[in-house]
Amino acid sequence: KGKRAFIAGVADDNGYGWAIAKSLAAAGAEILVGTWVPALNIFETSLRRGKFDESRVLPDGSLMEITKIYPLDAIYDKLEDVPEDVKSNKRYSGSSKWTVQECAESVKQDFGSIDILVHSLANGPEVSKPLLETSRNGSKKYIGRKSKFQGSKLSFTHVGGSSLSLTYIASERIIPGYGGGMSSAKAALESDTRVLAFEAGRKHRIRVNAISAGPLRSRAAKAIGFIDTMIEYSLANAPLQKELSADEVGNTAAFLASPLASAITGAVIYVDNGLNAMGVGV
């Protein structure tokens, strides 16, 4: 029987989430996705109208099927946490059950359990602000969200399953411009990857890993504002002088979720053309 994957953070065909979904689908997994509530309508419409058909093509020529799209806003753990103005907001009131807890319950009701959980969310409210000028609220929100999401969602991952999230080298090296507490959030995410690997490994034999990805021109990355500079920097300085394709991250994700990686857990794997290994620019 094929595995079932839930990928949180797919709202178009440009990001890592989409590429990971494709690689997992190509390997035979059933695909469920969690889409940010305000982006849900346009994503579903575009999908239905065939706007993504070209990028849905899998290596065998078939089109990736998404079994179900769940609305999700990972800022909110449970319904009680949602402020009134959000509840009544036009972009939210059309959907329901989109807090992390409710979404997990819906998936459980629909499918029982999942084998693979992917966290590919990006949203730093103050990302363009230097850390010195970042409000405590802005950075705290972001840090808490990442970890809690993994923790609560892991509870319905199948015994022997695996979980994966996306991180960035700004967690361990200085990347000017990656602000708003996002660097701290990624550091926390990597630390949680290790601790959760221990806890979930002991308890359910679930593996927990992260991919530290190189720069990709995704929607979220464009919002940060320096993505073209980062891509040029990598092209000039990385051991492999080629643009990184989202599929290369997708394929690593499929490997990590597969039995080929059965002894890998608590790991942060670089998929960045080797840029992390450089000490200075050339």
Ligand code: NAI
């Ligand atoms: P993306 O824009 O394709 O994906 C981010 C997704 O998160 C979007 O679909 C967005 O709608 C969703 N999202 C934002 N706030 C949300 C919320 N509150 N609840 C639910 N969904 C929400 O961008 P990308 O770049 O593919 O990001 C995926 C992951 O990859 C992120 O964790 C990012 O930090 C990481 N990454 C990206 C790099 C890049 O250069 N693009 C480099 C290294 C890591």
